[in-house]
Amino acid sequence: MMRVPKPVSSRILHVKRTDHGVVLTSKRYKMRILAVSPSILFISYTERRTFSHEEKSELAGNLPGSDLLCTQEKYLIRLRTAVITAEVSRETGRITFYKTNLTDPDVPGELLFAESEERPHEMEEFSSYRLTDEVREGGTVTTADGAKDVPDQGARRQVGVLYHVRENFSLQNDEAVYGMGQMEEPVLNLRGRTVYAHQANRKIAVPLLISSLGYGVLFDTLSPVVFCDSEQGSSLYGHAAEELDFYFLAGEDGRFRMEGVVAAYRKLTGKAALLPRWCFGYLQSKERYCSQEELLSVAETYRKKHIGLDGVILDWCSWKDGQWGQKTLDPERFPDAAVMNHALHLQNVHSMISIWPNMDESCPDYQEMREQGCLLPASHLYDAFDRRARELYWEQTRRELYRSGFDAFWMDSSEGVTPEWGHSIKPEPWQMMQEFLMVAGAYMPEKLTNAYSFFHALGVYEHFKRSEKRRKQGSQRRPVILTRSATIGQQRYGCILWSGDTGASWETLRAQVLQVQSFSLSGFPYWCVDIGGFFVKRGEPWYWGGEYPQTWKDPAYRELYVRWFQFGAFLPIFRAHGTDCSREVWQIKRQEGKNSPSCDALIGTIRLRYFLLPYIYSEAGKxxxxxxxxxxxxxxxxxxxxxxxxxxxxxxxxxxxxxxxxxxxxxxxxxxxxxxxxxxxxxxxxxxxxxxxxxxxxxxxxxxxxxxxxxxxxxxxxxxxxxxxxxxxxxxxxxxxxxxxxxxxxxxxxxxxxxxxxxxxxxxxxxxxxxxxxxxxxxxxxxxxxxxxxxxxxxxxx
Incomplete structure (x- = not known):
């Protein structure tokens, strides 16, 4: 018979008091519990000899800490702040969280969150590998999302040892849970679901889980996470981490309200930067404006028709043909961007331009990145994780685009990799995650594969802000970044997120009503959609999923667009964008004639948005x-x-x-x-x-x-x-x-x-x-x- 491997004991053998917390030690692990504030507890679990001392970029910085009262009993260790009580089992290390009972602090209050009785914390060591920069045999694949690198499966080197980590717990019967970013599936309450939280064109991964009971769990990893809830229990699995870290959050006001948990998340990870007022007006975009003349004519037409407008957006391919990702404009189509932007500003219209993290080898920007060692290995992506590369990326952006007066930057394709768009049929959710892990992990540090957008936004935001504060002429401007990907703490960097390149259908519209609520409960305030869907027609790849081949000629699409536009006016950011048909409000009128109920409905919706701007901006300020x-x-x-x-x-x-x-x-x-x-x-x-x-x-x-x-x-x-x-x-x-x-x-x-x-x-x-x-x-x-x-x-x- 086989010999049964004996599990290493989890029984707590030693309790050490520290500033604002305790360290608990067993033969199997060390566990640290700290009071960040009366409403926030930090739990760190490791099976190494010491805890990681690595600085966490996603956090706001040094937090003061709070008093944590520790009492030890025969079977448990009780830790208490004025808001939260945590009881730790001496036998297993299992933690149960309660509201603090202010009447009798020695008796726990209402149950909030309970870890599983067996194996509440799990870690598994693995070796982490990355591509070398010596061989590039994987090549690229062309998608509607641009040219994407395909990694070579050889030529890798070991770069360290990391852990797969899992937090196991039990939710209460009548409890609902929300958050985890923006998922493509039309789901708000995550009970009974499996969520694969990795970055993708139509997914945004933010591992914050908020309960209807008024608490939250921030699973502190910047790698992909899987949330699973079933009859067997619940868990949060992190693909790659130094240790198992999470924060238990109660409302900052101690009232255990969901909005209070969001406030606690922001206290921990940083305030959401306030966008300039013009961002809350109507923003006009399409795929794409092809010339300086066309862009100016759109703004002029809005003004002539007395229809509200605050921004026009210049999508991809503003560069010379064949120079994908170059941060200079094609001089034949955009002869003088400074003159163009000045003309827009005279009309109180602002401009945003699309910039990309990946560059074609023919680009001067690519060659400069390559020469200075600022690319990710064996790829066309600049290394946003490296400070020098971020500085060079901004310098390339500053030379022409910033200096010519663009007010904001659309930082597209900020996941870094989107392997799901290389398929003709839609991959299953587990397959999407598996491929993301393989491709992103080849180019990026495995423990940071969900965070490319964080460092990408950080560089542009901080350099833009620094440059504005040094301005000697004109008013200072706040940074504005439109981007498709985000993770913990990225709300600090003036980011507006959008739902990705969606297809035009009522199903998509219904899903987006749930997505904005989920994303808001993930701690991020600014989100928008491609009103009308990015793809209107049906194409061969799975993602080209529109249902209206006749576009504006189809009254069914016009009805869908009007309802989508009305929904878009009651999002934090009001923006129209897409391909297959132009999105200026008068385009819909060309199919209905002089008396156009659809056009009238769009203009009426813009009017209502502008009447409500003082309310909207007041709420943004708060x-x-x-x-x-x-x-x-x-x-x-x-x-x-x-x-x-x-x-x-x-x-x-x-x-x-x-x-x-x-x-x-x-x-x-x-x-x-x-x-x-x-x-x-x-x-x-x-x-x-x-x-x-x-x-x-x-x-x-x-x-x-x-x-x-x-x-x-x-x-x-x-x-x-x-x-x-x-x-x-x-x-x-x-x-x-x-x-x-x-x-x-x-x-x-x-x-x-x-x-x-x-x-x-x-x-x-x-x-x-x-x-x-x-x-x-x-x-x-x-x-x-x-x-x-x-x-x-x-x-x-x-």
Missing amino acids: TWLEDGMLIRPLVSAFPDDRTAREAQYQYLFGPSLMVCPVLNPGIREMEVYLPRGTGWYDWHTSQRFEGGQWIRTETQYDRIPLFVMEGAIIPMADGGVEAPECAADAFRKGMIRFRVYPGRDGSYAYYSDAGDGYGYEKGDYRLEQMTWNERQRQLFSDEKAVEAAAVTVIEESV
Whole structure:
């Protein structure tokens, strides 16, 4: 008979107190538990002799630490802050997390999170290999996402030893969990699911899990993660790490609310940089504007038609033909970018240009990277993990693009590798992850394969900001980065994420309503979509998945586009983009004639967005100042309302507006759930409803169903009947008007600042405390009555 291998004992033999924590030692492992704050505990588990001392780029820096009370009993070790209590089993090292019982601290409060009784923490050592730079036999493959390297399977060298790590735990029966970034599948509640969290064209991997019970788990690895929840239990698996590290997060206010967990995540990993005000207007893009003349004509047409616009976006191939990724413009098509940008700026229109991390060998930029040793091994990608390479990448960007006045950078294809786009049929989720591990791990450090975009964004953000602060002429500008990939901490770098290159279908639109909520619960405030889908037609590869070969000629596509556009107006960033047909709002009119209900609906949606800009920018400011959320699922805002948890296709935009996108064609009315605990007003009709009920509401073609919470105070642009045509117009002196929805006392903190530059970081902003007194029927600003001319009180319609 075979001899059974004896497991190494996990029994804790030694407890050592440290500043703000303890180190627990058994024959099998060392485990460190630290109080980062009363609401954040750090747990680090290793089977090495010592813990890793490697600096973690994804964290915000040195955090002060907090008192952690330790009491030892026969069978357990109890660790307690004012908010969280953790009990550690002496026999197995299993940790169980509770709310701290403030009445009797020696008795745990409500159960939050429990690790598995057997093998709660697992590690497996493996050797890590990377390509050498000696041989390049793998070649490249051409996709709609550009030319991609295919690694040679030989010519690798061992670079170190790492670990596969797994945290095993049990979730409670009625508990829901959310987050993990943006998955392609239409899922919000992750219970009963397996999530492969690696970077891909249509996936964004952020290993933050948030519970409906008001706590979160940040699995601190920058390699791919698998979350699995089944009848056998739950786990978080990290592919490559030095040790098993995670943070247990409670709400920063100690109230165990989901938005408080997001605030705790930001305290740990850094504030979300505040974007300039113009970013929250309408941004026009397409694949692609081919000349300076075309780009200027688009901006001029918007201004002539008096349709709101704040930015135009120049997609790929602005370089000379054959010089993929070169950061200079083709002089025949773009003869003078500085003149072009100056002309745009005179019209209060900003510009964004696409730049790529991979470069063709014919590019001067590639040759310079190669000569200075700034490429990843055997690839066309610059080494964003290396500080020297980031500096050179910025210098190449600065020489022409930055100096010619582009306001923002679209850092496309920031995953570094997207092997799933090399297939003609869609790979299975496990296959996508397997190939990502193989390809990304060949070129990049295995423990950082989910973090290429982090370092890529870091370099451009910091150099842009530094360059702006040295400017001697003109106003300083905040960095803006549009990108497709992100991981822990990347919200610090002015990043707007988008959902990837999607296909035009109602199924995609429905999925995106869930994706924005999931991504918001992953700690990131700024997200947008390619309105109308990137691919409108059906192509041969699996990802070219549009359903409308006639594009604008098809009334079914026009209806889909209008509904998508209305949804896009109630995202943090409002941007149209795609291929197969131009996306300027007047293009849809060419198929419907002079009386175009579709074009009218698009223009009406832009008008509404601009009227709401003071509210939107105020909420963005508080996202930075208070670590708040622009998008909140109903489960976050109404945790005690079980029906609200299930109404997943509705969400809050800011604290007061509930958005209910139309997600099916040809319908004249739809069901909407109004959460209990407050009254609700229909934005369009001013009809009031009691909360805690389902209602049927009309779905007029030119409207998105929108409801406002009773007691809400909404700052709006006051342009009379004419909507502002750019963000600057919406904030001119005397232009702000407050709309009040009565029925109970209300309050609102109205944030305002210069709209650009860095004064806000030094306290140069204003936070007005607005209050509505229902009995007096009066609005107050910092306890002073607001003039009636600046207030609109909504009268309930019958």
